[in-house]
Amino acid sequence: MTIISIRHESDESLRRVELSDGSLFSFKTCYLPLVFNIADGIEISEAEEDGLRFASACLRAEKTALRLIARAEQTCLGLTRKLEKRGHDSACVRSVISQLCESGLLDDRRYARLWLDARISRQRTSPRRLLIALSARGIDRDDTAFALKEALDDDAEFLLLKRYAEKLQRKRKLDSDEGDDGRSLKYLLKSEGFSSLAIQRFLNE
Numbered sequence: 174m175t176i177i178s179i180r181h182e183s184d185e186s187l188r189r190v191e192l193s194d195g196s197l198f199s200f201k202t203c204y205l206p207l208v209f210n211i212a213d214g215i216e217i218s219e220a221e222e223d224g225l226r227f228a229s230a231c232l233r234a235e236k237t238a239l240r241l242i243a244r245a246e247q248t249c250l251g252l253t254r255k256l257e258k259r260g261h262d263s264a265c266v267r268s269v270i271s272q273l274c275e276s277g278l279l280d281d282r283r284y285a286r287l288w289l290d291a292r293i294s295r296q297r298t299s300p301r302r303l304l305i306a307l308s309a310r311g312i313d314r315d316d317t318a319f320a321l322k323e324a325l326d327d328d329a330e331f332l333l334l335k336r337y338a339e340k341l342q343r344k345r346k347l348d349s350d351e352g353d354d355g356r357s358l359k360y361l362l363k364s365e366g367f368s369s370l371a372i373q374r375f376l377n378e
Contacts, residue, residue, distance in 0.1 A: 174192055174193055174194065174216070174217050174218075174219070174222045175192065175193040175214065175215070175216050175217070176190060176191070176192060176193075176211065176212065176213060176214065176215045176217060177191040177192060177193055177213070177214075178190070178191045178213050179191075179211055179212060179213060182199060186201050186202070186203065187199055187200070187201060187232075188200055188201070188202065188211070190211070190225060192222070192225075196226075198225075198226075198229040199229060199232055200225060200228035200229040200231070200232050201228060201231070201232055201235075202228070203272060204227065204228035204231035204232065204235075204265075204268055204269075204272070205224050205225070205227075205228045206224050206227055206228075207220065207221065207224050209221045209224070211225075227264070227265065230261070230262055230265045231265045231268050231269055233261070233265075234256055234261040234262075234265045234266055234269045235269045235272070235273070237256060237259055237261065238252055238256060238269055238270075238273060238279075239278070241255055242273075242278055242279065246283070246284045246287055246288075247279060247284065248281055248284050248310050248311050248312055249270055249274065249279060249281055249311060250310065250311025250312075251310060251311065252270065252273075252279065253266055253267075253270055256269070281311075281312045281313070281316045282312075282316045282319060282320055284310075284312065285307050285312050285316055285317055285319075285320035285321075286320040286323055286324060288307065288310075288320075289303060289307075289320055289321060289324040289325075290324055293324055293325065293329060293333055296336075297336040297337050297339070297340040298333070298337060299333070299334075299337050299362075299365035299366055299367065300321060300325065300330075300333075300365065300366030300367060301364070301365045301366035302365070303321060304317050304318070304321060304366065307320070327370070327371070330367065330368060330371045331371050331374055331375065333367075334362060334367050334371045334372065334375050335375060337362070337365065337367075338358065338362060338375060341358065341361060341362075342358070358376075359372055359376060362375075
């Protein structure tokens, strides 16, 4: 196989190549699985041709990914599943996800923080349940813990605890002013991931 022509496109990272079999497609060099000489009139091996076609497939997957990111913040796992569901090759998807993470367009920690901010202020939930929900979205423990620590300062945690305790008290008819019930409520709140400081502040009110 011979490269008939190779040229830069408007985006400096893009190349457009024409092969001797009539194929004409665009690719990014960052997606090439191997390094080789790319120039007009160069004979390329089968492996090099496969590399060019792989890079072109990655570019198509990247364009789909960027459209999805433009609509809403994405997680690595969620975007991977969406791309594969749309028929993109798994190896291409992995390369695209890696590039998007490297460029900062895809960031699980940022997603977790935005997701938490949207829920902490209005839901009757707990740190444990928030972490479980983020884990179900494929975000690892370190990223979820970091995002939760950033999102929940002392006052935010206290307000979240108050809303959640009110929910518990209505459901279980617990009264934190009574000895046994107070201990039961304290245990439940602790098991839901609230800090001892926030719990004590609530019980002292």
